Amino acid sequence: MAQTLSDSELVARCRSGDQQAWAELVDRFSRYVYAISVQAFRLPEADAEDVFQEVFARAYEHLDKLRDDAAVRPWLAQLTRRLCIDRLRAASRERPTADEELDLAGSEETLTMLEEALTVHEALAGTPEHCREILDRFFARDESYRTIGEALDLPAGTIASRISRCLGRLRELLEGRTEADTPSGSR
Amino acid sequence: MTAFNEERLARLIRALPPAPAAWVRAAAELPLAKAGLDEIVARAEADADFKARLVADLEAALEAEGYERDPAVIEVLKVRFKSK
Numbered sequence: 001m002a003q004t005l006s007d008s009e010l011v012a013r014c015r016s017g018d019q020q021a022w023a024e025l026v027d028r029f030s031r032y033v034y035a036i037s038v039q040a041f042r043l044p045e046a047d048a049e050d051v052f053q054e055v056f057a058r059a060y061e062h063l064d065k066l067r068d069d070a071a072v073r074p075w076l077a078q079l080t081r082r083l084c085i086d087r088l089r090a091a092s093r094e095r096p097t098a099d100e101e102l103d104l105a106g107s108e109e110t111l112t113m114l115e116e117a118l119t120v121h122e123a124l125a126g127t128p129e130h131c132r133e134i135l136d137r138f139f140a141r142d143e144s145y146r147t148i149g150e151a152l153d154l155p156a157g158t159i160a161s162r163i164s165r166c167l168g169r170l171r172e173l174l175e176g177r178t179e180a181d182t183p184s185g186s187r
Numbered sequence: 188m189t190a191f192n193e194e195r196l197a198r199l200i201r202a203l204p205p206a207p208a209a210w211v212r213a214a215a216e217l218p219l220a221k222a223g224l225d226e227i228v229a230r231a232e233a234d235a236d237f238k239a240r241l242v243a244d245l246e247a248a249l250e251a252e253g254y255e256r257d258p259a260v261i262e263v264l265k266v267r268f269k270s271k
Contacts, residue, residue, distance in 0.1 A: 019218045022215065022217065023215035026211060030210070030211045030214070032203065034204075039202070049207075049210055053210065053214060056217060057214075057217060060217050114202060114203070117199040117200070117203045120200060121199075121200065121203050124200065136200070140200055141204065141205065170196055171191045171193075171196060175191065
């Protein structure tokens, strides 16, 4: 699957029954859905897993109801938020102390930050493969210089400078984007 | 979106760690699971004997017929056929 496929193209392919496109869609948004449930709503892992599967099951089932294919990202975010809130409400009925958690859950600040993080993650896809790999391993997967060096066959001493160079490329890419280049409309 | 610096970019990349691989795989396989589910349901509706065996012991009936053991499909079928 070409990495340049826009969200709307991907949704259209999913709707036509393309299983590879569906796998790509899940992969593209899996981190976002996961992060909303565990970071913004602080769901326990087991609840987060249920929400994760439910989000994609409902998305698969109702993809034909999506009015604007390019809006799949906010649609999934909204679906995830709703299911997380349902979980917390159910928990608060069983355990009254969870009321406070419900009030604090899903802070707008965290949700906004995650949305921005997804934009950066999407921009990362436009950087060379070696940059994607090293930045993802170091920051998102929290791997050590040693682990990265062994995996990518690089001297550990060169990793910090590579990371810095790759962050520079990513920054150029992000700052070069125009308003029209919103992540959901064009990738 | 405001200007990016290395620290901010690092924080934003860090904010999206990968979801557990098994979760992603299960969600990616939804179309296959659904296809399997639809096939079993259609067969049960057309074949009363098969349906009776599903109700009596779902997992044994599926195994006997050579269906792959998919936990998501089994859960849905258990509800659907009120099976053991």
